Amino acid sequence: MEFIAPLDALFLLAESREHPMHVGSLQLFEPPEGAGPNYLREFRETLLADKNFRPTFRKRPATWLGAPQLAWTQDGEVDLDYHVRRSALPAPGSMAQLLDHASTLHSALLDRHRPLWELHFVEGLADGRFALYSKMHHALIDGVSAQRLLRRTLTTDPCSTEVSTPWNLPRKPRPETGSGRSRLGGLLENLSSAGTSTTALMKAARAGLVQQQLTLPFEAPRTLFNVPIGGARKCAVRTWSMDRIKQVKKATGTTVNDVVLAMSAGALRAYLLERDALPDKPMVALVPMSLREADDTDTQGVKIAALLCNLGTDIADPLERLRVVSESTRTSKEVYRSLTATQTLAVAGLMLSPLAALLLPGFASLGLPPFNIIISNVPGPSEPLYWNGARLDAGYPLSIPLDGQAVNITLTSHGDSLDFGLVGCRRTLPDLHRLLDHLEDALAALEDAAD
């Protein structure tokens, strides 16, 4: 038996029908040349033959009948038939149908009587590709580490006949990643076990955020996204060319992240305008961000920050909005550098645990939500990747909406592509896919203006 780390336990304790606490991913693959009708069935059978499991893939909460779950137990016999599924899309097999299907899968709670993960192969896409929807509980793994883990099952060799299974990857292939848990998670755990209580960490995080918030000339307004949520989800995904974004970046002297945030801001503004619900004050995003570019040396080795960013949703002009976003992230980074090491670490922890922000003691008493939306950009691989000869076409991260954060935007780069994964509460955002069109419009507007 193993006690569950306090930050991880949060995700089990806070989970409910309305708040599934798993992270997901939707990957699209192009089958290899000459793959027959039995390709996927045989692929799955190859995977199922691997009965070696890393501890993460055997873990389930030790007690489940009523009592809080504070310990992990290891499942002796993992029922792989349950965890690795096949399904198919009804005709005609459109992307919209795939997203309907992924949305349903992303809405369902994981079974706590079993290890907290599932893989679903989906066939029947009209274009001949297949999809892999995967989900893991956030108590086991954070979103960034989950993306990394999925990537590690892939290879750069299109002809490789060795098929890796996510549950049996070699340990620590690179020094900076742990087994299924990111280095930052490890740091937080160390800090935590070194005597710093979760509450103290939370307090430090709050202080860090409040200090950032002071640099903003306003508090985050309440929007239609900042409401209690239901249990059903809508997922929406789309890929944009990195070249387009880089051209805007170049023409405006900003960063890729700035352009992505300005795109998101433009889309959110249009969505709210369409519903006559745009607040006068600009929306604020919580943005997990790498500090590497900034040549930062004062953060005790932590290279990831959680920044508050003014999205400038009150501004109609796209270039002016981009300028506000860019300046806001720059200011927030400066504040970040002034934080203590513990504060830095704790605030960074928000990236791993968006939920923590909502549980921070005292945050409720701030009255207004400290931010309106979480927008994450997770760096991805630059080279083409394969699994069992199938080429990875896209990999969309699907994260966790929360009470008060009814929509989440997470994106990841992938070769020349930026893959956006949006997840929303189905009741609050029945037409989440509209945000995709608005994202495109916002990028086009930036291109026009920067030209």
Place this chain on the structure above:
Amino acid sequence: MEFIAPLDALFLLAESREHPMHVGSLQLFEPPEGAGPNYLREFRETLLADKNFRPTFRKRPATWLGAPQLAWTQDGEVDLDYHVRRSALPAPGSMAQLLDHASTLHSALLDRHRPLWELHFVEGLADGRFALYSKMHHALIDGVSAQRLLRRTLTTDPCSTEVSTPWNLPRKPRPETGSGRSRLGGLLENLSSAGTSTTALMKAARAGLVQQQLTLPFEAPRTLFNVPIGGARKCAVRTWSMDRIKQVKKATGTTVNDVVLAMSAGALRAYLLERDALPDKPMVALVPMSLREADDTDTQGVKIAALLCNLGTDIADPLERLRVVSESTRTSKEVYRSLTATQTLAVAGLMLSPLAALLLPGFASLGLPPFNIIISNVPGPSEPLYWNGARLDAGYPLSIPLDGQAVNITLTSHGDSLDFGLVGCRRTLPDLHRLLDHLEDALAALEDAAD
């Protein structure tokens, strides 16, 4: 706002991840001649055009955040896109894959933020048929009424172009059925509202059952089926020819129900023997049963009883087992006739609410489970039925396993067929489908012996 009747509220209060409280059905349809590839899509769209909802299909629990749900509210806008789904089977589209799919659907909890029902059209069966998996919460409707409701959407006219929707059926087509709730349910509610408390009803039911139990020379033994259960389900279904069963009945001078119970008993015996887990004492089934055949006039109009039946699982000889089953049901019916009107009514209520049996005050103190399994035989239609030109081939009821009742057998007649629907806890009965083979073997053994 409408208060939830006590018996119905039970099903909401007792529901958990481990104990979904919905009844399901898996229907198989043969599409009409010349149905094109868009048949199902258009069928669904025709259904979705009907925006008139009976109250049952608008109801959802009024409070859901933590507090017990004691009132219904009506959903103003039903999100039909959510409630009526399409999905497909992966290749090759076998019945086993359909059952995998139905098992997953039957394992998922209904979303309490919405009216408590779902319909799933499933395509991709290799034989060209399609399936409809439907589920409704037991707080809305009992299993028998749900089967009846689904049947009422069908017509005997294969060419009818009028497509009924389950959510907009005309009220009370026959005097003895209410809107989505059986006459017996109505009686219980009347009794309840007339001042008889739920507790008093439960006590009466218990007394009635104990009186029946006294006629059995033993108490129900504990078997591997009588354990706490998890949330995942396995479903298994198969159709048997009614002719085969009637021939055994005729040759042995028993009833169809007796033969079905003896088949089930033989299957359970074989399943337990295979696992070296057959108890010395015979298993006891709770059997909801019509008393009409018995020419009973003393039951105040209630024609349905919940009988305890000795399954004779300790007996190797199939004919001897059938004889024991037959005698046991006859004795139980006699006891039933001696019960008071309130007891009759209350015990009958168990058919609608198998859960109630487990919540009966004092039952736990009886030490051993009062019965090992619930086996229900729901009478069905004798003529061929159609929906939008598609012929109903089979309709399998899928009921609710409970703590201590890890498997449920429900069957329904349908023309010359008997459709068996088995639902088990996936963890307890990973090989539930073996019971189907044992059912066939048990019937064959009865045929051989009776020949």
